[in-house]
Amino acid sequence: MTDATSASARGTGRGARLLALCLVACLCLAADQALKAAMRDLLADGARRVLVPGVLDLVLVSNTGAAFSMGEGAGVAFVAVALLVAVGALAWVARRPDMPWSVLVPLGCVVGGGLGNMVDRVAAGSVTDFLATSFVDFPVFNLADVFVTCGVVCCLVAFWRWDAAEGERP
Numbered sequence: 001m002t003d004a005t006s007a008s009a010r011g012t013g014r015g016a017r018l019l020a021l022c023l024v025a026c027l028c029l030a031a032d033q034a035l036k037a038a039m040r041d042l043l044a045d046g047a048r049r050v051l052v053p054g055v056l057d058l059v060l061v062s063n064t065g066a067a068f069s070m071g072e073g074a075g076v077a078f079v080a081v082a083l084l085v086a087v088g089a090l091a092w093v094a095r096r097p098d099m100p101w102s103v104l105v106p107l108g109c110v111v112g113g114g115l116g117n118m119v120d121r122v123a124a125g126s127v128t129d130f131l132a133t134s135f136v137d138f139p140v141f142n143l144a145d146v147f148v149t150c151g152v153v154c155c156l157v158a159f160w161r162w163d164a165a166e167g168e169r170p
Contacts, residue, residue, distance in 0.1 A: 013097035020101070021093050021108045025086070028112025032144040033119060039130040054135055061140050062126040075121045082118035086111045100162050106154035113147030 043049065043060035051058050064075060089111050093099055120127040129140040 014094055017093050017097065017099055017104055018090065020104055021089060021111065024105055024108025025112035025115065028109050028144070028147045029116045029119070032113065032116030032142065032147065035143050036116075036120065036128040036130070040128060043130065048132070050134075051131075055133070057132045057134050058130050059132040059140055061129045062124070063129050063140070064126045075125065079118050079121050082114040085114050100158065102158035103155055103162055106151040106158060109147040109151030110155060113144040113151060116144035116147070117142070 039058065039060055043058055045060050045062075047060065049058040089107050093104065093107070117127045127142065127144075129142045129145075131142060131146075132138075132140045
């Protein structure tokens with residue numbers, strides 16, 4: 001493969017991966033915002049509805065903090081972090097046209113989830129949470145939190161495997 005062909009292939013891989021990152025992030029953001037809007041229409045503040053008996057309930061709460069309500073009142077900082085993560089993810093994908101899809105997709109979930117909570121903070125000054133575990137005492141959370149948490153775990157595992165595979169190459 002010539003250098004021009006190789007550069008062209010890298011560019012195509014980069015463009016496809018950037019597009020995929022944006023698509024996954026937008027899908028996560030849209031799902032999160034749609035579900036939050038539905039919960040605000042369905043539930044009164046603090047009212048509890050059983051979703052899965054003994055496992056998961058719906059409870060509408062507003063959260064001005066981050067995970068587990070830590071960082072109350074630091075909304076501007078959380079908005080900045082969400083934007084930095086999104087820009088950082090785009091830059092990382094742009095620099096690594098060989099990034100595997102197993103890293104890219106969960107990274108898109110992290111970006112989309114972070115942007116979902118950012119939209120709430122900017123639009124309403126707080127994040128809409130509505131999922132409450134009933135089998136264990138755990139803070140109320142939302143779909144964006146699920147995307148971020150699962151995305152980070154999956155991304156770390158996939159990155160670790162990718163990094164190990166890269167280290168095995170001659």
